[in-house]
Amino acid sequence: MARKQGSHSDITGPKVQDTALRLIAQHGYAAVSMRQIAAEVGVQAGALYNYTSDKQSLLFDLMQRHMQDLLDALHKADLQGDALARLETFTRFHIRFHLPRSDQVFVSYMELRNLDPENFAAIEAMRRRYEDALESILRDGEVEGIFHVPDTRVTTMALIAMLTGLSHWYREGGRLAMNTIETIYWDLVRKAVTA
């Protein structure tokens, strides 16, 4: 260790991603420089361009990976049962997935406006697919007569905002454990939508 030169692609590659994520979450994309990222990684700025074509790609790759991980995990969550059961699964899944990823959540919500238009469109499409998963549960519950929601789209946006907001203030080791929080939120969601 403490080598100043040499090849470290196995180590440096992930380290660039991790460092960029952390710094962008903390200071914002526009406020973080490539030199700053390089310094924390332990290389010179020029070396970063072996791992990303430019700064914009660095941001886009972080956000795309987060959204893809989210969609993959949702599909594996395999929602079953009636609409109420599926809503509980979705709610608990959302919290469990997002809480340990506060940096990713933060960046994915705060840095949308710093994406180039085509990158923005790609991320928005992925986000929309996730929202639609919740909305279809609400629609099914309405048909089944279990839920009573005046407008499924508005309710979808309201619930996701409520759930995601949790990631913005929850801190590990705080007053309440994740399990407790999860149950409190599920309670709020259930009561809000049931007839």
Place this chain on the structure above:
Amino acid sequence: MARKQGSHSDITGPKVQDTALRLIAQHGYAAVSMRQIAAEVGVQAGALYNYTSDKQSLLFDLMQRHMQDLLDALHKADLQGDALARLETFTRFHIRFHLPRSDQVFVSYMELRNLDPENFAAIEAMRRRYEDALESILRDGEVEGIFHVPDTRVTTMALIAMLTGLSHWYREGGRLAMNTIETIYWDLVRKAVTA
């Protein structure tokens, strides 16, 4: 008009604030330059420093004014009646205040990390006072037996996130009128907290 020189403090002052708010909401504080603001105002960059001591003060003043306006308006909303009535007043007040101020809401939530530490503390304290107003309503309702919330603090954060999230996606002239939206959200809030 179209004068290139001269004194315009009455016009330029507010214009600087308005322009800064709009540009920062659109691109982010770090991504917006003083030159850019000056260009949209119609002056040279140096002239901005007649209206703000530096860029940081420009941001802080915008956020402080927004939070002060919010607290002032809340006090005038004069919450009366039982906890349920006061919760409805609060909910409708929140939506009516925030919806026409999407740029202020956006900046006040997104740019917290770009505030200097002392400025951050000041804004956070103001935000906390607003949150506490809602929490005290929830506590009263719990005592009165009207509400059933497992944890007033968590519920406060959940409800505010839900309500404020509305400002992030609502666009005037969209599918639904503000009054309709307001009623949908009040319905969700009421059902989520009542016993």
Place this chain on the structure above:
DNA sequence: GTCTATAGCCGGATAGAC
């Protein structure tokens, strides 16, 4: 109160040596 001009620094990205 606004202008022009500029100081002094930092930004993204690239070239070529090793």
Place this chain on the structure above:
DNA sequence: GTCTATCCGGCTATAGAC
């Protein structure tokens, strides 16, 4: 794969003329 060195431009903020 990483380094050093550099191009070229943009940044905040200030100085002094009008």
